[in-house]
Amino acid sequence: MRSLAILMIALSTVAPASAPSNEIDSSPAAIVSLPGDTNMFSNYDFRQSGFGAVDWPVTFVFIGNASVQRIKDALCQQTSSAWTYCDKGGSMHLFAQASSSGDASDGFLGDGGVKRFKESCSTTDFTAHMRLYAPSASTKAAGNSFASGTYGSVVVATAHLDFEDSAGCAGRIHGYSDVAEQWFIDAIQSLDGWQVRPDTFDLGNVNDTYVVMRELSGTEVPHVYGNDRFATEVVVP
DSSP states (O other), X not given: OXXXXXXXXXXXXXXXXXXXXXXXXXXXXXXXXXXXXOOEEESEEESSSSSSSEEEEEEEEEEEEOOHHHHHHHHHHTSOXXXXXXXXXXXXXXXXXXXXXXXXXXXEEEEOOEESSOOXXXXXXXXXXXXXXXXXXXXXXXXXXXXXXXTEEEEEEEEEEEESOSTTOTTOEEEOHHHHHHHHHHHHTTSTTOEEXXXXXXXXXXXXXXXXXEEETTEEEEEEEEEOSEEEEEEEO
């Protein structure tokens, strides 16, 4: 596994987990870079386009010939049928600072990501949700990715599970990042030529398992946190 340069411990302190809050307790975000690389990004995404309340930890780093759209297309159209991710989710935001002058990137990137299916109050299964982040490239042909002399084209991603993800659902719940990471590993391993290397990058975003209640659409909704700090590396052919 590769340790990361944690360049700035940041950014949000939080209300106690027992109180409704838009922030999580005892898990400050940090700005990190991959070993041997000068691109920087936050190790959590944020619930707003600015520092403050965090959403989920970064658990995937795509390298090689990665771009946001290429990954989304593969998860929707090329995985085995049990692992098809075509639906869109709500947007969150990741801080990024790209080292390439051709990338428009110094700030917050938004993405709604991809999900297995849309939930309703009668949904009986969890769905997995991945958000993918990278700056806009200087040309459309290049796709959205960090340009890296060490890793090629880089995209970073968060993953979590959703249940009854709709306003007013009594059973609504979000979280379980480590479980979601494994679901997406299973999906990506079905892609021809894609190499999956779990526990490659230490992103410094470890936290124990605990629950934060957040008010969403007038209802307090549990968000279950727990992350082992190690991100999966995926080599995109």
